[in-house]
Amino acid sequence: MSSPVGLHRVVTPAGVLPQAAQRLDASGPIATDEVRITVERLNLDAASFHQLRSAHDGDGDAVRAAVLAIINERGKMQNPVTGSGGMLIGTVDEVGPDSPLGLKPGDRVATLVSLTLTPLQITDGLADWDGLSEQVPAKGWAVLFGRSIAAVLPDDLPAATALAVFDVCGAPALTDRIVRRYDSPTVAVLGGAGKSGSLSLAAAARAGARTVGIVPNEREQQLLQSVGIADHVALADARDPVALAEAVTAALGGPADVTVVCVDVPGCEHGAILATAEGGTVIFFSMATSFPAAALGAEGLAADVTMLIGNGYLPGHADFALEIFRAVPGVRELFAVRAAR
Amino acid sequence: MSSPVGLHRVVTPAGVLPQAAQRLDASGPIATDEVRITVERLNLDAASFHQLRSAHDGDGDAVRAAVLAIINERGKMQNPVTGSGGMLIGTVDEVGPDSPLGLKPGDRVATLVSLTLTPLQITDGLADWDGLSEQVPAKGWAVLFGRSIAAVLPDDLPAATALAVFDVCGAPALTDRIVRRYDSPTVAVLGGAGKSGSLSLAAAARAGARTVGIVPNEREQQLLQSVGIADHVALADARDPVALAEAVTAALGGPADVTVVCVDVPGCEHGAILATAEGGTVIFFSMATSFPAAALGAEGLAADVTMLIGNGYLPGHADFALEIFRAVPGVRELFAVRAAR
Numbered sequence: 030m031s032s033p034v035g036l037h038r039v040v041t042p043a044g045v046l047p048q049a050a051q052r053l054d055a056s057g058p059i060a061t062d063e064v065r066i067t068v069e070r071l072n073l074d075a076a077s078f079h080q081l082r083s084a085h086d087g088d089g090d091a092v093r094a095a096v097l098a099i100i101n102e103r104g105k106m107q108n109p110v111t112g113s114g115g116m117l118i119g120t121v122d123e124v125g126p127d128s129p130l131g132l133k134p135g136d137r138v139a140t141l142v143s144l145t146l147t148p149l150q151i152t153d154g155l156a157d158w159d160g161l162s163e164q165v166p167a168k169g170w171a172v173l174f175g176r177s178i179a180a181v182l183p184d185d186l187p188a189a190t191a192l193a194v195f196d197v198c199g200a201p202a203l204t205d206r207i208v209r210r211y212d213s214p215t216v217a218v219l220g221g222a223g224k225s226g227s228l229s230l231a232a233a234a235r236a237g238a239r240t241v242g243i244v245p246n247e248r249e250q251q252l253l254q255s256v257g258i259a260d261h262v263a264l265a266d267a268r269d270p271v272a273l274a275e276a277v278t279a280a281l282g283g284p285a286d287v288t289v290v291c292v293d294v295p296g297c298e299h300g301a302i303l304a305t306a307e308g309g310t311v312i313f314f315s316m317a318t319s320f321p322a323a324a325l326g327a328e329g330l331a332a333d334v335t336m337l338i339g340n341g342y343l344p345g346h347a348d349f350a351l352e353i354f355r356a357v358p359g360v361r362e363l364f365a366v367r368a369a370r
Numbered sequence: 371m372s373s374p375v376g377l378h379r380v381v382t383p384a385g386v387l388p389q390a391a392q393r394l395d396a397s398g399p400i401a402t403d404e405v406r407i408t409v410e411r412l413n414l415d416a417a418s419f420h421q422l423r424s425a426h427d428g429d430g431d432a433v434r435a436a437v438l439a440i441i442n443e444r445g446k447m448q449n450p451v452t453g454s455g456g457m458l459i460g461t462v463d464e465v466g467p468d469s470p471l472g473l474k475p476g477d478r479v480a481t482l483v484s485l486t487l488t489p490l491q492i493t494d495g496l497a498d499w500d501g502l503s504e505q506v507p508a509k510g511w512a513v514l515f516g517r518s519i520a521a522v523l524p525d526d527l528p529a530a531t532a533l534a535v536f537d538v539c540g541a542p543a544l545t546d547r548i549v550r551r552y553d554s555p556t557v558a559v560l561g562g563a564g565k566s567g568s569l570s571l572a573a574a575a576r577a578g579a580r581t582v583g584i585v586p587n588e589r590e591q592q593l594l595q596s597v598g599i600a601d602h603v604a605l606a607d608a609r610d611p612v613a614l615a616e617a618v619t620a621a622l623g624g625p626a627d628v629t630v631v632c633v634d635v636p637g638c639e640h641g642a643i644l645a646t647a648e649g650g651t652v653i654f655f656s657m658a659t660s661f662p663a664a665a666l667g668a669e670g671l672a673a674d675v676t677m678l679i680g681n682g683y684l685p686g687h688a689d690f691a692l693e694i695f696r697a698v699p700g701v702r703e704l705f706a707v708r709a710a711r
Binding site for chain 1: 385612680
């Protein structure tokens, strides 16, 4: 009996989800709702790679041995110190008849669920990797469960570009869904010149919104203005609630119906709430968001705003983000500038 | 010029919100959208009182002097160590003509915004307080801004009971709002035998839901069963995702449309997500909620669920909670049992 979230692959401790498991079983035939991927490359999470490199004084052979030991012991790539994993690129080898993922053998895919919950076996001893970069050429296989996420790499974009888009693809999809609930919506995106921010701005515009992109400095301001994806661009420190609310209100003629937080600095909760209209929605995508600061902030401001924890998954999110990326030249320009920096 | 969030009362540092201010100005006439309250009693936040008592070795006179010094220096009661405040009870003295709060002179009220952002002056040196309890009899006045929250204390309930209801009144109001968006909804409440949990269960039932209350031990199970406010009561550790999802699914015949998290222990995010149906909503009211755990958990489980940061404020939330409390005998029983423990 297979479980759509992979419980049948958990070895120890019994009964936990794969992400919490000490060890997964990556061997054997796949279940009827699973998919097997032939691995081509692992992308280690930056925090994980940095920790391993430091722990081994930059000795690539030692880092390689450490990663190999983790995968052999755990049946997945989850750094025991940082708890983080990464993702992988590979080719679909076999698809169970009941898999709902829509993949077929030969598809070149990126997995969009973390390596921390992906059963993985390595067969080449990572022989082609020097241990000096988080990009790990690898031979072996990985297993996707019934409930999992993988995106087919498009033919028209370099893999690195597609991965950069996939990395933030939840933001434009959720922005689109929320913005469409409002009539004549106005949208503020904090961190509008970033990758998730620019895709969110473009998604909001396609959903019919007037938009303002908020940026923290003149360089970002010039960048965002030059690519032309926001109706307004305003300079404000998102950690300063009063300044932020004034900037948004000045640009949009009032507080925003939807405020999207894409800046990864702590302390933006109160500003986002204050910049949002009564009955509006704040979508927090920043992992630096403090749950208590948001909850208590809204109460202290007597703000009737809906506050969403940005879910990185929506059905079709990867294709949606690629579609925006292809259709909006300004987003492509901005990604190119960021990649070149 | 007055600001609805009280910016005009901030003395230092300039330009921050009242909660972040070092010092507020509690003096002078009220603005046209403000309300002045004659103070009767402060309820200090438990963490704040505990810190002060420890710092002064339980010496009541020293604790009283410390609280007085804080209020005199800051123009508000915000413990500089814990950052927390509390709330107050008093009588409406004067209402500005533009106040939107719906109060009138003579109303006996509880403020539902924190003392950390409420301008406050004490005139009796807290002479009637022994410094040994967080209940502080006090004479003086406080100011409410245009955007603020105060609830009139009802005639038919003891003040302590009304305050206990007000303390969690955001939960039933938001539960009601969300549950009404679903057809034939099913609702799981984690921590169903608690105060916010029981009000949320009753609110869900009134909104037409079939409900299950999840409890962590047999004592809570018996309590919740005996008061009869949930269609089902199930025993499960909310920190164990698989066990929790199985308990919810067994009780409701499938995952819940809406899952309400009212248990103040860390680690309930993945379980709440796994127990919720695709297209469903998780409302997190627990201050122990980890933002990254929720965001990454939903992604790892490929779960298309909406995740809400429980906002403690909705218009009319205090009256709504009192209405449920009065109408549902089981909720009253449960509050009485908890108060007696």
